[in-house]
């Protein structure tokens with residue numbers, strides 16, 4: 001069962017904060033609360049810090065793994081493509097696959113070594129998808145392979161056939 005790992009939506013963040021402000025101060029109108037939330041310059045920085053912390057923790061628990069990012073329906077041309085992020089040590093490196101524009105995204109945890117990303121921005125308003133898998137080099141031939149149990153020595157299929165005896 002997929003679970004939401006982290007999400008980023010500046011409208012939802014602002015709306016959520018406005019609701020919080022109205023809980024604190026019952027006198028505030030919906031409009032006043034929303035404009036107060038919009039004027040809070042620390043709000044996005046605080047929320048972004050939270051996302052970076054969650055990602056950093058995820059990476060640390062997996063011993064700063066190599067990642068394979070497979071993108072689908074990217075940008076206005078709907079392109080597909082792959083990106084390898086080797087020895088992913090920081091949340092900035094982790095998020096480097098996202099386009100450099102205002103993104104609204106949700107990252108789902110598919111299983112312990114797989115994440116799924118739904119992202120939208122002005123060049124992809126209907127959304128683009130990414131699948132992020134923890135990968136490891138094969139201990140014999142160095143081919144990058146997907147792993148189920150990170151942290152264990154992994155072999156590619158060919159080497160496993162070859163070295164099974």
Ligand SMILES: [Zn+2]
Nearest residue numbers: 138141156159
């Ligand atoms: Zn191999």
